Amino acid sequence: MNDEQLLRYSRHILLPQIDIEGQQRLLDSRVLLIGVGGLGSPAAIYLTAAGIGHLVMSDFDTVELSNLQRQIVHASSDIGRPKTESAAEHLKELNPDIELTLVNRRLQGAALQEQIRLADVVIDASDNFTTRYAINEACVEAGKPLVSGAAIRMEGQIALFPNQQPENPCYRCLYRSGDEMEESCSENGVLAPLVGVVGSLQAAEAIKLLLGSGSALEGRLLLLDLLNMEFRTVKLRQDPHCPVCHNKQPGVKPHE
16 A cells, blocks of 8 residues: 555554455455445445445446435436446545446346456345346355345345355345335335445445454344334344255356
8 A cells, every 4th residue: 555545544544453454455355336326325435435446336227316315426417427427436536546347237147247256245236126136146156245235215124145155045035036025215215314324334244244354244134224213133044945045055056
């Protein structure tokens, strides 16, 4: 690190859980962030400020006026722009050192698998089950840790799926296909600070995972109720009938 970086990250370096070695680890890391909306905005801001060396952002949408109530990485002047480009401009202002890769399309299939293979941590900030299932399956196949978050109305949740051991539960253990009910913020509403809390926690879990520091949410689901200001955790176990992770060796594709 140069003198400017030592000053920029000085408050991190003061923490015994990080120090210079940990900060260098963050600078050497690559994080894949899928979705630059309500959850992705605070996650991207804090990952950038924290000194994640390479941030890959994927989003196929453009900025709309209704986004600005909660998607804080975008501004009024960005309406109509691709979200990845809008976010990149603001993130570069925050930290010019960060390397950004923009994927201005729906990341799926072989392209999704390749980006997950290259990443050290994957953050799912998407807003639909089809995308979440695809991300989860690719993370399980690649053996890459997944930080998943969701928020609607005044309630949110976050979980970490390490995907490092055969007995680790995955996202499909939590939501089996066909059991979930698709809900959207456009139909149900969402409290603006809620996505900030959940997205910030996703960034925190990703950073701790990269540092190998602290107690992560591995095997637990954190549930947030901001209306009553209640936080609780639920133990997650592998579904013995999960079609994705049960009897699956991480990093090995089903046909191998």
